[in-house]
Amino acid sequence: MTLDRVAIIGAGRVGLTLARALIRSGTIVNVFGREVPTVDQADLVLIAVPDDAIGDVATRLARAGTITGRHIVLHTSGLRDRSALAALEPTGAALGSWHPLQTFAMPTDDLDVLVGIAAVIEGDGRALEAGRALAERLGLQPIVEITAAGKPAYHAAAVFASNYLVVLAEIARHLGIEAGAGAASAEMFRPLMQRTLSNYSHVGVASLTGPIKRGDAGTVERHLAVLTGDQRTLYLALGREALRLARQAGLEPAMATAIERLLTAG
């Protein structure tokens, strides 16, 4: 599979990061913004635009008539599948999606951001083959193949693993301020979060500690007495998940039932 020339459409966080990494790997890369792209020389066309714009870009490429059966066209959305490129079906090009499972808050020269992260691929046989070759070229590992039907659940998982982690950090910071910790609240929960992630990567679910794991219903009750609104709703829902894990880890049934009562009473 030849991937010597890559055209990237979309000069944003993902597009520019991939462009830099590909150039460093010796690939010839052309990056396009909103202008009509000339992709006839490219082996692979990588579309890195917002999810809702992928269909428009595919339509524009189809109208320009430069995509042929020898091309491979992949987009980088975590949610959308090859059907987002349906406008290109008549060209005979191989179509698919290629999602680097990483968060890109800004374009970066730090190419470690790609090394050792999963590449999640979906699409036609030839698109999958190209997706594997692209991932190998950039050092992504593991390479995980999923079906189109699996993409929404996969992407929701990524939202939990990344976006909602930021949300949880912000809730902790705000509660710290309410508790009187002041400006220190911005920093003081960070080592706790980092250690928790590090423990989780070493021992998995055994890294769960805290009142629910210990069966300490009194502590849960005191927390609930000071939480209101969405923070309370989240505490209750996450608490029920924590209780499920604590039960699996052997929490005494009477303690589990006492906590369950608190977490389901609302």
Ligand SMILES: NC(=O)c1ccc[n+]([C@@H]2O[C@H](COP(=O)([O-])OP(=O)(O)OC[C@H]3O[C@@H](n4cnc5c(N)ncnc54)[C@H](OP(=O)(O)O)[C@@H]3O)[C@@H](O)[C@H]2O)c1
């Ligand atoms: N950010 C992440 O953490 C991340 C991680 C993995 C995958 N992804 C996926 O990668 C894709 C791109 O995300 P991103 O975060 O890189 O977005 P982004 O930073 O907002 O960049 C999107 C780029 O696409 C351009 N664009 C928008 N509409 C276009 C169109 N119709 N034709 C050509 N270019 C157009 C934008 O140009 P203008 O500046 O002119 O608007 C911008 O340069 C999305 O599918 C996203 O789901 C993102």
